[in-house]
Amino acid sequence: MTTLRKPLALAAVSALALSTLVSAPAAGTTTPTDVALEWYHVTAETIAAAGAPTQVTNNRTWAIGWIAATRALLRSPAAPTPYQEAAVATAVHETLVTLAPARKTELDQALTATLARIPDGSAETAGVAAGRQQAQAILASRADDGLDPASVNAPFTPPSAAAGVWQPTPPTYSPATQYGNRLAKPFLLDSADQFRPGPPPALGSPQYNRDLAEVRADGAVGSTTRTQAQTDTATFWLGSSYVLYTEPLRVALSEAAQRPLAERTKLVALFHVAAVDTQIATSDTKYAYLRWRPITALRTTVDAEWTPLHNTPAHPDYPSGHNTYSGSAEQVLTTLVGARTTKPYTIGSPSAPGVTRTYSNWRQLTVENVDARVWSGIHTRTADTVGVTLGRQVAAHALRNAGKLFG
Incomplete structure (x- = not known):
C-alpha cells in the first residue's frame, strides 16, 4: 500500500536530490x-x-x-x-x-x-x-546512433487537421517532440516496430467514447469527480520517468547486494537498455498512428473550453510514454530482483517537491502511472494500458536477448 508523508527533514531537499542519494556508512564504521x-x-x-x-x-x-x-x-x-x-x-x-x-x-x-x-x-x-x-x-x-538530443527531436510536420489526427496542443502549441526516437538505433530490438500494438480504438467506438468520457470528467482542471488523493497522484507522477525511477533502481541494486558484482552491473545495464528500446518503440507507435490528444478531441467535438489538469506534452496520445517506461521498469525489476522488496522504500518526485511515497513492490508504481495520466487529463486509459503492455514486451525481449550485449 502506498503511503504519503512530508517530513520536515526533507522539506528543503529537492526531489532530484532524493532520487540520487546513496546512503553512506556512519562515521567511524568500517563497512x-x-x-x-x-x-x-x-x-x-x-x-x-x-x-x-x-x-x-x-x-x-x-x-x-x-x-x-x-x-x-x-x-x-x-x-x-x-x-x-x-x-x-x-x-x-x-x-x-x-x-x-x-x-x-x-x-x-x-x-x-x-x-x-x-x-x-x-x-x-x-x-x-x-x-x-x-x-x-x-x-x-x-x-551516430540517433540518440543525441538533436536527432531525438528531429523535425516533424503534422498532417492537416482531421478527426482523430494529432495536432500541436494548447496552451503553447509546441512543435512535436521525440519523433526522431523511432529512427534511432536500438540496443536489442530488431526494429522499432517489432512490438507495435494494434491501432487505438476507432473514433466513435464504445471504448473510444468511454475513454474520452473518463478523461473529460476526471482529467479536467476543475473536475468535480476527481478526489484530492487522485489529484495528488497525478501531480506526483507528472515528473520525468527517468528521475522518478532512479531511486527504485537504486533500491533494486541494494536488494541484490549479496549477488555477484557482474549480476548487479547487468541489472543496471539492462534496465536502461530496455528503457532506451522502449522509448524507441513508443515513438514508433505514436507517430505511426498519430492519435489526437484528449484536449484536441474534447475541444473539437464536445467542449471548446475543456482544459486538462496538467499541460499536454507535445507528441501523440497513443501509447503513453510514461506507461511504456513504467511497464519496462516493472518487467526488468520483477524478473531480475523479484516482485517485492524486502523492506519498504521511499521515492520523491520533481513535480511534487517535499512529497514522498512509500512502496514495497514495483507493480504499484505502474498502477499509479496508469491512473495518473488520466487524472492529469493528458492520456486516455487505453493509451496508458497499451503503453504498459508495450513496455513489458520490449523489456522481456531485452532480457531474453541480453547475451547479445554481454557475449
Whole structure:
C-alpha cells in the first residue's frame, strides 16, 4: 500500500536530490564501500548536473557505461576483487567523461578515490585497462546512433487537421517532440516496430467514447469527480520517468547486494537498455498512428473550453510514454530482483517537491502511472494500458536477448 508523508527533514531537499542519494556508512564504521552503489551514485549525480535535455539520451549514457562494466567483469569471471572494482569504476568513468565532459574534474576525483582503496598491483592495473577498453569499444559502436538530443527531436510536420489526427496542443502549441526516437538505433530490438500494438480504438467506438468520457470528467482542471488523493497522484507522477525511477533502481541494486558484482552491473545495464528500446518503440507507435490528444478531441467535438489538469506534452496520445517506461521498469525489476522488496522504500518526485511515497513492490508504481495520466487529463486509459503492455514486451525481449550485449 502506498503511503504519503512530508517530513520536515526533507522539506528543503529537492526531489532530484532524493532520487540520487546513496546512503553512506556512519562515521567511524568500517563497512566496505559498495563499488556498484558508489558508481551508481556517481552516474546519477553526473546526469543530474550535466545530463542531456532528452530523457532517452540519459538512459543511453547509463546503458553504455554499465554494459561496459558488465563486459569487463564477464571477460574475466574468476578475477579477484581488485580487478572487478577497478573495472567497474573505470568503465563507468570513461563513459561519463566522454558523454558528460563538463563533469571531468568531479569524475576524475571519484575515480581517484575508488582506486585509492584498491590494493596496487596487476589485478588493479588489468581492471583499469579492461574497463577503459570496453567503454571505448561500446562508445564507438554507438556513435551516430540517433540518440543525441538533436536527432531525438528531429523535425516533424503534422498532417492537416482531421478527426482523430494529432495536432500541436494548447496552451503553447509546441512543435512535436521525440519523433526522431523511432529512427534511432536500438540496443536489442530488431526494429522499432517489432512490438507495435494494434491501432487505438476507432473514433466513435464504445471504448473510444468511454475513454474520452473518463478523461473529460476526471482529467479536467476543475473536475468535480476527481478526489484530492487522485489529484495528488497525478501531480506526483507528472515528473520525468527517468528521475522518478532512479531511486527504485537504486533500491533494486541494494536488494541484490549479496549477488555477484557482474549480476548487479547487468541489472543496471539492462534496465536502461530496455528503457532506451522502449522509448524507441513508443515513438514508433505514436507517430505511426498519430492519435489526437484528449484536449484536441474534447475541444473539437464536445467542449471548446475543456482544459486538462496538467499541460499536454507535445507528441501523440497513443501509447503513453510514461506507461511504456513504467511497464519496462516493472518487467526488468520483477524478473531480475523479484516482485517485492524486502523492506519498504521511499521515492520523491520533481513535480511534487517535499512529497514522498512509500512502496514495497514495483507493480504499484505502474498502477499509479496508469491512473495518473488520466487524472492529469493528458492520456486516455487505453493509451496508458497499451503503453504498459508495450513496455513489458520490449523489456522481456531485452532480457531474453541480453547475451547479445554481454557475449
